[in-house]
Amino acid sequence: MPVTFSIAFVAGVTPTKWxxxxxxxxxxxxxxxxxxxxADQELVLRDGRADVxxxxxxxxxxxxxxxxxxxEIPVLVxxxxxxLADAxxxxVADLVDExxxxxxxxxPEWRDAAVEVRDGSRRPLPPMRDMDETMELVAAGVGIVILPHSVARLHSRKDVVSKPVEDTAESRIALAWRTVDTTPDVEEFIGIVRGRTPDSSRTNAVAAGDEPVKKEKKTAKAKAAAKAVRAAAAAAKPATARKTQSAGRTRNSPSPQAGKRRGGR
Incomplete structure (x- = not known):
């Protein structure tokens, strides 16, 4: 039976590149x-339908x-x-009467400022089976929604507009997995999401039990001690007599004509 790796994602997230x-x-x-x-993004992990x-x-x-x-930034739809369509x-202060x-x-930023929440006049929500039906009501002028930008883009229509909301919390996207099931496949996907190359991937690094020994870096004290040992060893070497020749010049002896100008007598 072929091995399968399961990836779940919420609306607005595009996992295609990974x-x-x-x-x-x-x-x-x-x-x-x-x-x-x-509602199910966490459940699919806990019941095993998704690996990540x-x-x-x-x-x-x-x-x-x-x-x-x-x-992701939130937007008003x-x-x-x-x-406010041309803004x-x-x-949030612009939306307290919506x-x-x-x-x-x-x-929560809207909830804490909204008139209909504060005075108790908020009416029950109409039946909405999905975001498409919600957008139908938005287009009809029944109300507004505040959504992550990618979700609003996913359900965009010609008869609605979206504008950034400056003072509400951004939506955070994360990769989640069961801690006890951090398998090599999970590690590989983590590496892909983080942009690691195949050569730097954890799963390609070292087989279990074959971890390389880390080479310890020398401290400044150790370096100084090593330098002193080398210096002592050099001082302990016997001096070597310079090789001489009885006739002619050695490589290191100066020329008899050294220092005379060319053409001098």
């Missing part, structure tokens, strides 16, 4: 790549190892005819 490198380096290991929801998962933080990190990859960017078509806890 899976392409994997296919070049490890063609003998088949990849299974699938998208998961925010590209997640959107925060998650419960108990028993998991994480590597932070990058951050609104109807094309919204009064370069917005702040109806948010998502859980207020998803955007």
């Amino acid at each position: 899976t392409r490198i994997w296919a070049e380096r490890r063609p003998e290991v088949e990849l299974s790549v699938f998208r998961t929801s925010i 998962s590209l997640v959107r933080l925060p998650i419960d990190e108990d028993g998991l190892s994480l590597i932070n990859l990058y951050n 609104m109807a094309k005819d919204h009064f 370069d960017s917005v702040v 109806h948010l078509l998502q859980d207020p806890d998803d955007v």
Whole structure:
């Protein structure tokens, strides 16, 4: 049965560049790549459906190892005819009177300032099975959403616009895996995501039990001691008599004409 390595990823993350490198380096290991929801991004690791998962933080990190990859700016998504549609960017204060078509806890900065939350007038959310249906309501002017930039781009439409929100927290993308299952394949994928070359990959470095002995660097004291030993050894060598010749010049003896000007008498 062929070996398979499973990679899960949340909406907005594009693992293509990493899976392409994997296919070049490890063609003998088949990849299974699938998208998961925010609700399941952690579960697919714990139940073994995925060996690694590209997640959107925060998650419960108990028993998991994480590597932070990058951050994404949040954007306001609104109807094309919204009064803020022509703005370069917005702040939460611009949105306090808006109806948010998502859980207020998803955007705590808005939750803590929104009028409908503060005065208790917030109405229940309409049924929305997925983000496409949410965007339908946004386009119709029912409300707004605040999403990571990549998610908004994934579900973009001609009748909605997105603008950066300057004072809400960025979304953090990370690579997660079960700590107890840090296999050579997991190490290889970590290396790919971090941009390591095949020669520097951990899995290609040293076989288990064959770790190279690290050469200790000499301290300044050790270097000075070694220099003193060499100097003492040089001083202890007997002087060597210079070889002389009875007739003619040696290589080191000066020429009888040295110092005379050419053509002198």
